[in-house]
Structure formats: structure tokens, C-alpha cells
Amino acid sequence: FMGSRVLAGARVWSAMRARHAHRDLYDDDIDAVFERALPRLESARYATEYAAALLSFVSAFDDAQVTLRGATVDSVRGVATLPFRVRWADGRAVVTDVVSTEEARALDIRVGQELTAVDGFPLPAWLQERRRAVSAPNDWSRQHLLMTLLPRGAVGASLVRLRDVTGRERQLAVPRRVETMALLPQVERPWQPASIALSGGVAYLDVNRLTEQTVQAELDRHRSARAWVLDLRGTLADSSMVAAAVLRAVRTRPVAVVARELHRYQSVPCLAESLREQTAQCPDEREVRSRVSRGDTTGQYRGRLVALVDERTAGAMERLALALEATTEITFVGSATAGSPAEAVDVPLPGGLVLGVPAAELRRTDGSQWQRVGIAPVVDARLTLRSYRTGTDEVLQRAQEWLAPQLDGRAGRRR
Structure with a gap:
């Protein structure tokens, strides 16, 4: 067991190197x-301690796409959950969804309440203690x-x-x-339909x-609308065809470079002892490939387009955001974005x-860094405690509010 534990750590270390x-964006050595x-x-005496x-x-790898998965990882994070979900807004942990059960109603837990302590710890102490529980850019x-992760933990009462x-x-x-895990909605406002005519x-x-x-x-239902607001504040599976359908419906450029892929290779063996010495002493070959999107633009939606983004826009959803920027x-x-x-x-x-390990770095179409930076919106807006x-x-x-003068002041024109 000990050999496999050390082997796992060595395999993680070698895989990341x-x-x-x-690997050139780490904060830590x-x-x-x-x-x-x-x-x-x-x-580590038990599988959970090892996980x-x-x-x-x-x-320490500072990348949300670097994920460790498995049954023992779930056990460490907790197989049970409190009867609510939480989001960070205005520097506070705010309850956003509550399971509709007699127990939750009896405790009078409501959306909009602020969580100031969990598991007996003041929230700042809890956050500091759990900082190393996630990999984030x-x-x-x-x-x-x-x-x-905050609502999750071991079965039992939490103070x-x-x-x-x-x-x-x-x-x-x-x-x-x-x-309770199966009862919690996985999206905010679960009662809201997927599309609304505003x-x-x-x-x-x-x-x-x-x-x-x-x-x-x-x-198709909203083809006649003057403008579409696409809410990208969430995630998509890498295999999902939803992104392709959205892109196909709105693209106005038949061919566009949507991102640059940067691949690093070492053409000769590198004997440097540390990653930092390797970065400084061992040259690597870099190959840049363009991700090109092609498609038909006839009969596409021609109204105004706005996309809502925030820190939840990650992975495939974040790639969709950049593809939209490049094609329309x-x-x-x-x-x-994330x-x-x-x-x-x-x-x-x-x-x-x-x-899970990202093997190719994605950059913006102009070659600028995307990882750890995200996509900055043109119009800044955030969900607050009031929301x-x-x-x-x-x-x-x-x-x-931004769309109103765009539609009424210059009807029929595109930005």
C-alpha cells in the first residue's frame, strides 16, 4: 500500500512536469x-488520508481543469450535503437554493441568507483551511x-x-x-425555463x-427576436452538441480562427533536477496550431447578440464564448470568466x-494568454447580495439596459 501511495504522488509529479x-504558470515551486x-x-494509513x-x-497546479476523481476523493470532500447551495457575492457566502423539505422549512433556511460560520468555524477560517482542497487558476x-464544496461533508449535524x-x-x-445530494438543484433558479421572451x-x-x-x-422559437441574450454562466460537457448548435445558429463569418493551441515538446532528454531548472536550462520546441471554425452563414440569426459570463463560465462553455467572439x-x-x-x-x-491534465494550452486568437486570465466582458456587471x-x-x-439604446437608437445595425 505504501509503495502505491508514493507511486501515485510520483506519477502526478511526473505527469505534470x-x-x-x-507548467510555466505555477505560483508554487x-x-x-x-x-x-x-x-x-x-x-497515510487509510485510502482517504492518501486521497x-x-x-x-x-x-498547487493552479488549474481548474486539473481534477482528481475517484470514490475516496468523494469521501474526503463528503458524501452528504447541507440542504442548500451557496455562492460568493459581495464578499459573502449567500444561500442561493434551498431543498424544499419539511426539515429545511422548520429550520427557516431561506434564499438570500448569509452564511457566517460552518462546522463551527467562522467562514474566513473555514476558507483558509480548505484553500488547498481545490485547484483553481x-x-x-x-x-x-x-x-x-462548502455544504458537503460527513453525514451528521453541522453547526x-x-x-x-x-x-x-x-x-x-x-x-x-x-x-439531500440528489434533491439539490444543480442550477440556480431551477423553476426558470431555458428560454424566455423578454x-x-x-x-x-x-x-x-x-x-x-x-x-x-x-x-428556432426566437428567430424573430430583435436580440438574443445568451446566458453562458455555467458549464457544458466536452461532448455536448449544444455549443455546436448555438454557434451554427449565429455565426456570420464562414471561416474564423477561434483559438491558438500551444504544444510544448522536448526534442532531447532533459536531466535537470527541478522543474524550474528544467524551464531555464532545457529548451523546448513549441508548436502553435490554429483552431479554425468553418460553417455556413446563410439563413443565420441576424439580430443583436449579448452573452452573460462570470466565473462559472469554464471549460467547454468558455471555449464557446471565445468561438462566438471569433465567428460573430x-x-x-x-x-x-474562469x-x-x-x-x-x-x-x-x-x-x-x-x-485530469490539460495537454495543450489554449490562447486567444491574438496569441495572448487565456489560462488564469479569462475573458473580460465589455460591460461589467455582477450578481450581488441584493440579487x-x-x-x-x-x-x-x-x-x-445596454441593449435598449442599441436597438432603439440604431435599429437594424450591427455593432
Whole structure:
């Protein structure tokens, strides 16, 4: 068992040194991090301790697409959950969705309440303690990922403190249950349909809610709208055909470079002892490939396009955002995207674990860095504590406000 634990750590270390596309963007010295992780790997008595040590090691790679998966990883993060979801807004952990059960109603847990302590720890202490539980490219992505983990933990009661709209705080023993995991909605506002006809001839389409079976019908339904607001604040599976359908419906350029792929190779063996010495002493060959999108532009949607983005726009959804920018005229509204767009390949590890590693770096079409930076919107807008307490989407409202003069002042013209 000990040999497999150390082998797993060594395999992670060697895989990241050889295959990780963003190995020149680490904040930490990965070799030093591995040296610190070895004693924890060697002393791990149980599979969960081994997974916890690997999680802390993997978090140093500063990439949300570097993921460690497996049953023991789930056990470390917790197989049970509190009866609510949380998001970070205005520097606070805000309850965004609550399971509709008698138990949750009896505890009077409501959307818009602020979580100030969890598991008996004040929230700042909890965040600092769990900082190494996730791999994230930047601070805004890290906060988002930590909020998704916050309700999870071992089965049993968790001591939490909630602050309501009046500033009154209550301390509650809230149960974590395994069955609650299946009851929690995976998207905000689960009652909201995938598309809505808004005032002023504007159509709202939530790409996160569209499916391969519904996407074409929803797009066709709003063909006559003067403008589309595409909500990209979420994730898509790499294999999903939704992105291709959206791109096919709105593209106005038949051929466009949507991203640059940067591949690094070492043509000769490198004997440097550390990754930093390797970066400085061992030259690598770099190959840049263009990702080109081609498609028919006849009969495409010709109205105005706005896309809503924030830290939840990651992976395939983030790649869709950049493809839209390259193939049509679109305005981004919201806050910076996650900055973790690359596809990952799986590396099997001992103990039934799998490590996801991006093998190619994606850059913007002009060659500028995309990883850890994200896509910056033209119009800045964010969901605030008020958004959740009033049930309004301030980012969508800001998009409508921006669209109004564009549509009424210069009708029929494209930006």
C-alpha cells in the first residue's frame, strides 16, 4: 500500500512536469510542493488520508481543469450535503437554493441568507483551511469552487450560523444527509425555463439549461427576436452538441480562427533536477496550431447578440464564448470568466483514482494568454447580495439596459 501511495504522488509529479500544458504558470515551486507532500503520502494509513494528501498536492497546479476523481476523493470532500447551495457575492457566502423539505422549512433556511460560520468555524477560517482542497487558476474561480464544496461533508449535524436581511444571526445544527445530494438543484433558479421572451423584442436563452434534444427548437422559437441574450454562466460537457448548435445558429463569418493551441515538446532528454531548472536550462520546441471554425452563414440569426459570463463560465462553455467572439459580433456582459478553458486527458493513478491534465494550452486568437486570465466582458456587471434577496438577475437587467439604446437608437445595425 505504501509503495502505491508514493507511486501515485510520483506519477502526478511526473505527469505534470511532462504533460501539463500550463507548467510555466505555477505560483508554487512544484518540486518543493512534492517534497512536502511525500511525508503525508508515506504516513497515510487509510485510502482517504492518501486521497486527502493527493488533493492538497494537486491544488498547487493552479488549474481548474486539473481534477482528481475517484470514490475516496468523494469521501474526503463528503458524501452528504447541507440542504442548500451557496455562492460568493459581495464578499459573502449567500444561500442561493434551498431543498424544499419539511426539515429545511422548520429550520427557516431561506434564499438570500448569509452564511457566517460552518462546522463551527467562522467562514474566513473555514476558507483558509480548505484553500488547498481545490485547484483553481485565480481567486474568483477558487472562491466559486470552494462555495460548491462548502455544504458537503460527513453525514451528521453541522453547526452553522446564518445572518438574515435584518442582520440578525442564528446558530443552527443543520443535518447533512446523503439523500439531500440528489434533491439539490444543480442550477440556480431551477423553476426558470431555458428560454424566455423578454420585453422590447429580446429573447433570453440559458445555454446551461439547453439540451441536445431541445436546443434547436428553442433557437428556432426566437428567430424573430430583435436580440438574443445568451446566458453562458455555467458549464457544458466536452461532448455536448449544444455549443455546436448555438454557434451554427449565429455565426456570420464562414471561416474564423477561434483559438491558438500551444504544444510544448522536448526534442532531447532533459536531466535537470527541478522543474524550474528544467524551464531555464532545457529548451523546448513549441508548436502553435490554429483552431479554425468553418460553417455556413446563410439563413443565420441576424439580430443583436449579448452573452452573460462570470466565473462559472469554464471549460467547454468558455471555449464557446471565445468561438462566438471569433465567428460573430457579440458583446459580453458580466464579470471575468474562469480562465480554465483547455480540454483534459485522463491519467490513471493507483487506488482507483484518475487525474485530469490539460495537454495543450489554449490562447486567444491574438496569441495572448487565456489560462488564469479569462475573458473580460465589455460591460461589467455582477450578481450581488441584493440579487438573491430580491430574486432579480442584475446581470441580465444590465444587459437589457445596454441593449435598449442599441436597438432603439440604431435599429437594424450591427455593432
